Amino acid sequence: MIQLKTMVNCIDNSGAAVVECIKVLRKKGPARIGDRIVVVVQKQRNFGPESGTNSGIANKVRRGDIRHAVVVRARKEIQRRDGSVIKFDDNACVLINKSGDPIGTRLNGIVGAELRNKHWSKILSLAPLHL
Amino acid sequence: MRIDPCSFCGRPTYIKGITFVRNDAKCFRFCRSKCHKNFKAKRLPRKVRWTQAHRMKAGKQMIVDSTVQFAASRRNVPVRYNRELVSQTVRAMGRISEIRARRERAFYKKRISGKRAQEVIENRKLVAQSEHLLPRLQEKEMRAFDTGDSVVLRAKQKSKVFGTERKKLRARIDGSVEEVSQQTDGFNDIDMG
Numbered sequence: 001m002i003q004l005k006t007m008v009n010c011i012d013n014s015g016a017a018v019v020e021c022i023k024v025l026r027k028k029g030p031a032r033i034g035d036r037i038v039v040v041v042q043k044q045r046n047f048g049p050e051s052g053t054n055s056g057i058a059n060k061v062r063r064g065d066i067r068h069a070v071v072v073r074a075r076k077e078i079q080r081r082d083g084s085v086i087k088f089d090d091n092a093c094v095l096i097n098k099s100g101d102p103i104g105t106r107l108n109g110i111v112g113a114e115l116r117n118k119h120w121s122k123i124l125s126l127a128p129l130h131l
Numbered sequence: 132m133r134i135d136p137c138s139f140c141g142r143p144t145y146i147k148g149i150t151f152v153r154n155d156a157k158c159f160r161f162c163r164s165k166c167h168k169n170f171k172a173k174r175l176p177r178k179v180r181w182t183q184a185h186r187m188k189a190g191k192q193m194i195v196d197s198t199v200q201f202a203a204s205r206r207n208v209p210v211r212y213n214r215e216l217v218s219q220t221v222r223a224m225g226r227i228s229e230i231r232a233r234r235e236r237a238f239y240k241k242r243i244s245g246k247r248a249q250e251v252i253e254n255r256k257l258v259a260q261s262e263h264l265l266p267r268l269q270e271k272e273m274r275a276f277d278t279g280d281s282v283v284l285r286a287k288q289k290s291k292v293f294g295t296e297r298k299k300l301r302a303r304i305d306g307s308v309e310e311v312s313q314q315t316d317g318f319n320d321i322d323m324g
Binding site (some may be wrong): 077088128131 | 146151152153154158
């Protein structure tokens with residue numbers, strides 16, 4: 001249930017830590033796992049003096065950037081085709097560019113298996129585990 | 132599809148309930164919303180009386196047994212399909228559950244065996260503690276009570292009928308007759324007499 005103003009954790013190494021949803025794309029109502037959203041970067045990862053040395057690699061995005069993202073985990077429970085109901089611990093997303101490729105190169109954290117049905121195979125291949 | 136036990140109460144979670152995935156990829160399966168709510172309230176299953184974990188801790192469940200191990204152990208090694216093996220397994224499943232039911236019954240009987248004697252001891256203790264509340268017993272009854280025979284307390288004597296009920300027939304103007312019952316207590320009778 002991610003909608004306007006929802007703060008979402010960013011779990012890739014693009015440099016964003018927390019982003020805010022400003023638009024749910026191609027869908028009426030709140031976004032769930034696998035949906036594309038537009039976000040504003042609110043908090044950066046590694047933000048500080050020690051990040052100056054490798055800022056070029058670590059932070060591909062900065063605070064205030066507007067990017068697209070895919071929801072990969074949602075706290076709202078979701079029913080699957082096999083009848084099971086599953087929910088996650090937090091709301092999380094992965095930043096992508098306009099063509100749908102992830103901006104970061106690594107993901108730290110599990111992603112929902114609903115991504116498989118929505119053809120986010122690049123994110124799935126980066127993820128350590130999908131449940 | 133594997134049917135896992137509930138993470139809270141230990142019942143099998145068929146296709147029901149909710150799976151909760153923590154961020155460290157640990158799955159918690161709950162058989163019903165009752166278990167999910169208790170988990171969210173951070174209750175410890177071992178301390179909640181109706182869970183399997185508590186029953187095991189309290190020694191109410193058969194834990195050490197070869198038939199229990201079948202359900203508990205997870206075998207993740209894939210086995211090549213073998214018709215003979217499948218039929219054998221299906222036969223074994225029925226047999227194992229049969230044996231297990233019988234052993235559980237025996238376990239229960241053994242666990243419950245001393246209960247009656249314990250109850251009798253406790254009841255006697257209660258009687259001894261609150262003896263002053265009892266009606267005074269006769270010698271014979273006292274003896275019967277000590278030896279454990281069934282005791283018939285003296286039936287309380289019925290009180291004498293006190294007062295009488297009078298019935299009057301009242302003739303009405305329209306010709307009908309009305310019956311009126313009048314209760315008197317004994318005192319008035321004496322006065323009148």
